[in-house]
Amino acid sequence: MSLAGVLDERRICICVGAGGVGKTTSAAAIALGLAERGRRVALITIDPSRRLAGALALDALASEPQLLSAEHLAPAGIALRGEVWAMVLDPKRTFDDLVRRLAVDEATRDRVFANRIYREISGAVGGSHEFTAIAKLFELDRSGQFDAIVLDTPPSRNTLDFLRAPEQLMQFIDAPSLRLFLAPAGLGARFANRAAAPAMALMRRLIGIDLLAEIALFFAAVGSLVGGFRERAAAVEALLRDRGTTFVLVSSPEREPVRESIAFAAQLRQAGLEIGGVVVNRVVSVRDADASDAPSDAPATELALVAALGERLGGLVAASAQRAVLQAHQDQLGIAQLRGQLDGVPLTLVPRLDRSLGELETLGAVTRRLFA
């Protein structure tokens, strides 16, 4: 089964992998390829560094889906029968929207927005990025506006955090001891709770009273939202395991990304999530490096180079070709390792592309490789 074959049967594709391996370009290429096959695709990135905008040759992306025109995408050379809508996720705004939707009234909403701890959580700290990303995914999926959604995840090692985000949020909210904090009365009432008293004394000693009061206020403020959060987190978690959802692991053949990819794959499998494909970018193929020939040909090539370019420059070119051979062999090792660990998962190689190509030409070339 090819990557394209898997993607044809899925609604949601989540691209994961180490940083700096062309994950964003791969996600954009997958979106483009699906649109070529007639689907209406939402392409979401969480990466604030404008990498997706760059890959799509745009100055910036909005936090609402924006339709990419066929004229704009023309240099990619992909004939679109469907549509690509791109957006960058604004975690703070997504979190705020969620609170707006779940809050029973305006007063509750404003109390949550005003809380210092909420302001920090909804910013960039901890797992909130991850949670809001999948919350948005869920929302877009449910809106029925799109028949495919491609998500470019944050470039980091913490894929596990990303997968655990809904579960963690739920565990946190369901923790019985935290109900203490959810009681509407003031701190004093909670200290009166005999079971909790020693723990509270400890916490006061550990954290200091001001912070504790702040945390209590936070829980009091979000308390009314808990039911909604719990429902949402459960639905999001179910969506990740849905038969229509698949994960695409993006790597390069280099040592560190290969090692990280293998670790990601283990995490995904342990979590019972489907790995729909592996994309290996920037491969120097043995054929390109021309190493498929007998080594005895190398001296002949060098002689021809020296004859045409002189001793110094000819030697320099021969040495450069030799490095390409080394690189190609090294890449083969990385690919073999990935293959060995990901038996049965379609693996697609994308060659190292000519750096003089424009963004959209590059994107088109990657798309053709992924959907070949």
Added chain:
Amino acid sequence: MIDGSPAPGLLGRRLVFVVGKGGVGRSTLAATLGLIAARHGARTIVAEVSGRGELAQLFGVAAEPGEVEVAPRLWAIQIDTERALDEYLHEHLPLRMLADLVGATRLIGYLAAATPGLRELLNVGKLWELAQPERRVPDGSPYDLVVVDAPASGHSLALLTAPRSFARTAQGGPIARQGGRIDAFLHDRRRTAMIAVTRPEEAAVSELLDLNGRLLREAGLPVDLIVVNGVSDERLDDADARALRAVLGRPPELPARARAAVERTLAADLESRIEREQIERLAAGLPGVPRVELLRSYSGEFGLVELEALATQLEAEL
């Protein structure tokens, strides 16, 4: 191979953070720096925050909890937040209260997970503890140097700003005092250094420039050294590039293989020029910050032997 001379430059400080985005070789650099310092006779520990035991793997030892000796005078540790919390509680609470801990650890664990920045504070607190001339944990031996394999960019920022934000938010409590102490240590440039790693690629350079700006603005911490990893250095001079393009365009036709080699050399030259542009962009964004460039390696495996070789290359540059 101790040469007895003090560890070079930044390695003479007590706490060195290696920051940068994922996949640029942060762990490898942290391990290499540790190796260099240990060679100079410094008792060194390399600490991995939010890692998966990659350091142990690099040194070819099994990943174990706690401080593990991986080479002569060199240790490695994976920072474990729960353990750090436990150590903190044991240091700060009277025995009478510790007895109550049994029932309260879960609650404390939940709160630690829920309080924004508390995990980061505990982690950076452990790094600080490792760097103290007098260790806080029972049986802890002091280190001359702690090299931190910091988490990827955004998470590093959270780690480095946590002490300051707790010092402000938790006014007066023990956590505020602890936060203030750690923050002062981080800002003491005789004791703490920041080394930023990147690759000569647009995304990596942009992320580093962004991280540097945020480190300065939000944490008040400047970068002391930039390490550019994986530089290809296959740039041709203009006359050579012209000669190669000419040979492709004129008869007699080169044999196919020689022609492919010439094309490959020109492509590598272009790659190298694009890399150079990125390095220049980096230099312009971080004026006055010293920079070390490490060449791309073409060897497949990476273990202790390669680390030693990299240490030798880097040491000459420090």
